[in-house]
Amino acid sequence: MLVTKQTAAEKLAAYLHHEISRAQFVDWAENALLDGELAEQDAEALRFVVWRLGVADVRSFGLTWEDCESLLERLGYRTRVEVFA
Numbered sequence: 729m730l731v732t733k734q735t736a737a738e739k740l741a742a743y744l745h746h747e748i749s750r751a752q753f754v755d756w757a758e759n760a761l762l763d764g765e766l767a768e769q770d771a772e773a774l775r776f777v778v779w780r781l782g783v784a785d786v787r788s789f790g791l792t793w794e795d796c797e798s799l800l801e802r803l804g805y806r807t808r809v810e811v812f813a
Contacts, residue, residue, distance in 0.1 A: 731760045732767040733803040736777050740796060750785060757782035773802050 743753040757778050760766075766774040777799050784791040797807045 729760065729764045730767060731764045731774055731778060733770050733774065733805075736760075736774060736781070737800060737803050737805045740781065740800060744796060750791075754782060754785045757784070770803075777802055 739748070739753060739756055742748045743750065748756075760778050761775075761782055764778075766778070780789075780795070780799060781791075783789040800807055
């Protein structure tokens with residue numbers, strides 16, 4: 729499995745949109761680190777981001793909105809929140 733910035737951003741977005749659970753999200757990140765191949769041109773950023781996502785289920789690490797925003801920025805993405813009724 730090739731992990732790119734887009735792949736990581738899409739997984740993070742799926743988690744933020746409640747399309748996947750935190751457990752599924754963490755499982756993906758752990759597997760991506762163990763079995764995945766990080767896109768060579770972005771390996772440094774991806775290694776950090778995927779590692780950080782892989783420990784999101786550890787109480788001392790957690791995962792705040794600000795963490796997600798920062799990780800997406802590291803991947804070259806911006807966030808925008810829409811609130812509607």
